[in-house]
Amino acid sequence: MSCEIKGKERAGVINPIFTCQPCGAQYASIGIKSCIGIVHGGQGCVMFVRLLFSQHFKESFELASSSLHEDGAVFGALNRVEEAVDVLLMRYPHVKVIPIISTCSTEVIGDDIDGVVRKLNNGLLKEKYAGREVYLIPIHTPSFKGSMVSGYDVAVEEFVRYFAKKTEPNDKINLITGWANPGDVKALKHLLSEMQVKATVLFEIEEFDSPLMPDGNHVSHGNTTVEDLASTANAIGTIALNRYEGGKAARYLEDEFEVPAVVGPTPIGIRNTDVFLRNVSKMTGKPIPASLVKERGIALDALTDLTHMFFAGKRVAIYGSADLVIGLAQFCLDLEMKPVLLLLGDDNSNYPSDPRIKELTENVSFDMEIITNADLWELENRIKNEGLELDLILGHSKGRFTSIDYNIPMFRVGFPVYDRAGMYRHPIVGYEGAIWLAEQIANTIFTDMEHKKNKEWVLNVW
Ligand code: SF4
Structure with a gap:
């Protein structure tokens, strides 16, 4: 049983996971x-x-x-x-x-x-x-x-560097969401509101899910203002949810303006959401309210209904950005699944020393590969030529043909997702996100069971 992180061995890229x-x-x-x-x-x-x-x-x-x-x-x-x-x-x-x-x-x-x-x-x-x-x-x-x-990480840091200005304390935290969807921003704002914590959200993109109004709707835009960016220097602290998508800006604010920074973990799944809420509580002195304990309980209940019965032992490949892939892998492990292949779409000299990757490499009890600078051929080649058996693929829409061609169920997550309706509206973070992710994964597996007539009768009796 081993888990190692290594770079893609081929030169060139076939079906890239990312753009530039x-x-x-x-x-x-x-x-x-x-x-x-x-x-x-x-x-x-x-x-x-x-x-x-x-x-x-x-x-x-x-x-x-x-x-x-x-x-x-x-x-x-x-x-x-x-x-x-x-x-x-x-x-x-x-x-x-x-x-x-x-x-x-x-x-x-x-x-x-x-x-x-x-x-x-x-x-x-x-x-x-x-x-x-x-x-x-x-x-x-x-x-x-x-x-x-x-590029996102660099830009967030540049915007913060340019605008951040020390004036009066603003009694808020900075929340750097990373490359999130409107559904994620909404879920995060809900958690903070339950804790009665005020936050400057970078970037406030909830309105990327734009309404169609009587006077028309032509373009969508985010709502982070110049004043929001300037006041990041006056915050109680910064929480950057993703290490590689906003972490630099959090560290800059700490080094330059002594705004304490907490980087990660991406609050995917229950344990990472627990850590996020504890970090918010520690930073602000606000307790975690009973309402969130109840939400956690509802999420735990939903996951328990599915985990042992349907998820245990399922072999999963995950591709995308490092924070997303690692967060999803941790979630899969908590659901008793086996994330056997993690494809990180770029390279970063910090990946091997990332404590989350170290934890995976030291603790998984099955064979797991983590490939950096990976492309989608790394996935297809293993299935087509190396006998990799998978029960599920987690990734964005660019991998849809691998799923279709090899008849492997796939749940769409990440960016871009264009071949399923409304995915940006739903969160993958927080307790609400844990429920959504687990139930959508389960429904994807159920559809596959029916399609392949693979123990589909179980669905009559659970
Ligand atoms: S690689 Fe990116 S930056 Fe360069 S030409 Fe293509 S789209 Fe433009």
Whole structure:
């Protein structure tokens, strides 16, 4: 019985799990109110990312491109950034925050986005937009390094670095959610409200699930304001739920402003939600109320109904971002399942020393592989050519063909999910998320039992 973490052994990537760094920076930027990011690169660096966001949320989001062409790719294209900022400010009178997000091509040619921001601050903004509140923030996200996950982490830190300002204590905690869904944000806000804890949520994206109103609804946006970001320096403390998606910003606030930071665990499942609530309680001095003890009890009851009867021994493959995959693996273990293959879609020198990964490598009682820098061929090849037997796949929609082709049930979780309706509306965190996850996994397995006529009679009698 062994568990080891190792890198993918092949060069090249077949069916990537992630897209590139600028995607993460764009995801962070749409979480800010009155913000439109300019991606300095080819138009596709925005077009495909916007498409992913729209597919996942079934909404539209505003993002801009400097639309680099051949001449710019050779001679530099900072003039296009200058023009793009001017056009955005003219076209959108409400816009205040404009991150300038670099890409692979503009990093390779060495376009100085920090320099152009200085030039614009001293020129265009003073001359043409004097008196208007405008913040230009350079964000470096070369796509040949990291992934959309590290791009998100970098962008969250840059936004916090830019705006955070020490003034008066605000009696709130900072809650950095990581790459979450509206359903997660709602569930987290519910937990905090039950504890009577006030929080600045980074990023407040509950309204990515946008209503259709009588006056129309054209675009969705997050609700984190410039003031929210500024006041992060005045918080009681910061809780970053995900180590690799917002952890950097939490540590920055601790180092720079002595705002105590707690990083992780991702509150997937009951034990991690317990730790989250204990951390909130310790940070704020507020007790965990009876209402949450009851919610925990309801979740425990729901899970107990399913675990031994249906989940025990089920072999699971999980892919996606490290925080999500590890959180789901811990949840599977608590449900007596066997997460035999964990595919982390990128590489990070910190993964091997991550205490959660260490715990897995030291304690699992069956063979488990953790592959970094993985792609979806790592999953398919094991099934097709190496005899890997699975009862369940957990991951986003890009793996749907592996599930279909090899007849393995799959529950959609992560980003992007576009082939199942409304998944963004449901939480996977907190007690509510534990119930939703477990019951949806169970229903996925039940459908498979019926489809394959595999002990489906059990469903008559449990
Ligand atoms: S890999 Fe480069 S060109 Fe392609 S989308 Fe990412 S940043 Fe743009």
